[in-house]
Amino acid sequence: MTDIYVYNTETRAKQKFEPIDAKNIRMYVCGVTVYDYAHIGNARPYTVFDLLYRLLRHVYGTEHVTYARNITDIEDKIMQRAADEGVGIKTITSRYTKIFKEDMQSLGSLDPDLEPKATEHLPQMIKMMRDLIEKGHAYVADGHVMFHVPSMENYGRLSRHSRDELVAGARVEVASFKKDPADFVLWKPSTDDQVGWNSPWGRGRPGWHLECSCMVEEHLGTEIDIHAGGQDLIFPHHENEIAQSECTHGKQFVRYWMHNGYLTVDGVKMSKSLGNFYTIRELLEQHGGEAMRLSLLTAHYRQPVDFSHDNAVEQKKRLDRWYRLVDGVAPASEVPSSVINALSDDLNTPKALAALDALATSETAASLKAGAQFMGLLMQSSDEWFKGGLGESIDVDEVEGLIEDRLKARQNKDFSESDRIRDRLAEMGVLLEDGPSGTSWRKAD
Ligand SMILES: [Zn+2]
Structure with a gap:
């Protein structure tokens, strides 16, 4: 069997891939937030980790690999977009989910086995928060449920951030009710005009990190082989997924963390x-x-x-x-x-x-x-x-050479030759325009 080596962000080393169970390999890649057309930077993780999926299937057998890529369909940007267009969030999320899937297929990526949506996992999220509160890792304050960072001994081990960096990373969520400045949001309250779900802590919506932890657990289990995404997700997103999942389940969440570089x-x-x-x-x-x-x-x-x-x-x-x-x-x-x-x-x-x-x-x-x-x-x-028109691109030197030959033929009054060259260029998808300052050309539509 071919040995696969992967660079594990957590250990900062290239390691031999040893599956938890060779008959049930599980990989998860964080998906997109569906509120607009995805940009080319978004395409990178889904293209490179598609190759990992293909490789794992090749080595371990197609039926022994499960790849989940979620759809983030709750997020403030989605709510903003829906408000701007005066439509419900479902209209926005189903439109851009469809577009995203078409884009991935056009880029030649295989469909993942599972594409869970955050909005379909509210009961799992509520359960995880209950567990975290019960175990002393989370607390309720001012309609929010917060993860208490100092309650986890090795918090920050993936990013290896200093305490100052951890606090700075949580600064967007600065609030007077936080017990510790590095604490992060699991659940936040929604106003009446905002999208929300009922919970034991009032009507609200989940934080992004919590969504992924619950989708991984629901579809792949409490410990998985590979979790991947762009390097911008290392902190806080993946760091916080580790905190939530490991504090809930009491075991290592992910064996190999893989991250792609920027575009x-x-x-x-x-x-x-x-x-x-x-x-x-x-x-x-x-x-x-x-x-x-x-x-x-x-x-x-x-x-x-x-x-x-x-x-x-x-x-x-x-x-x-x-x-x-x-x-x-x-x-x-x-x-x-x-x-x-x-x-x-x-x-x-x-x-x-x-x-x-x-x-x-x-x-x-x-x-x-x-x-x-x-x-x-x-x-x-x-x-x-x-x-298909997406193949052979026009060779500019060849086109210019043919235009010159045609000019010479016309100067020699060899019109059958100049017509022949014009037809040849037309076959190549080049249109000629003769004007007072000479001949210009453009690509036919
Ligand atoms: Zn995620």
Whole structure:
């Protein structure tokens, strides 16, 4: 059996993956909050950890792996959006849940086995809070239920934050009724016009951290193999999930914590104010799912990945090359070991993609196809790829050369030749416009 190695954030070390039960491997990835189109940074964890899911299924058997990715459908941003549009929160959450799932499919990620929704786990949340209060880890104050951080001896071990950092992280929840400044919210009261559920502590709504702890327990159990997400979730979200789950159940919650690095755009942090903010949807329309997937996998998942249009175009050309080679070729029955070995080494995707490049020859095209398909690439026929308009990108040098040849033909009054070149360009999807200052061209719609 192939050994899988993963970098565990908790131990800060690459470790051999030893499942709790090889016949029942459980992984959980924190899902999105469904209040708007997801941005390209959101796509990264669901693309890289999809590869982990594929790898685990390959090594342990499809039926022995369960992957849960939740939908966060209670959150203040959702309530704000619903209020702005004058609709109920269900309208907002079902719209953006559908869009998110379509985006993930376009990016070539497999559907998780389970997609639990926070709103369907209120009884579990109330039960966990009751347990935590009973065990002295939580208290009720001013309509809130608060987790009491000093009640947990090793709180902060995942992020390794200092006491000052822990307090600073909880500053958004500064309140006079907190027993300790690092205490965090499990439940908060809702006003009459806000979404809320009845609880023993009054009408209110859960904190985000509590939602994940309860969905993990309900669907995967009290101890799981892998919990993953973006590195921005290490603190406070994952730290607080550990606190809630371990103080409730009295045992280690997660064996391996995995976190992906940030995504930048053209070398800088993506932000709406910088004008470099992209939704997954708009980039899919521009570059297509496979080129986007490949772009996201070019960097190792723990490193930052930089998105640029130039890189997406480069990756599309790489796919063009591969698609030309595998045209009419059936995939090999075995996934190449070079691909499996690279991914088994803490999801080393740059190495796995280099392995695919090494297989990009006419003799090894069947292995190339098998390896690429394992990674969710080359999923179309070459015919579909090149006809779909998302394949072969226009070669600017070739276009300009042909336009020059056509000009020469016209100067020589060789109109049949100039027409022939115009037709050739049209076939390539290039439209010519002759004007007083010469010929310009554009890509046909
Ligand atoms: Zn979570």
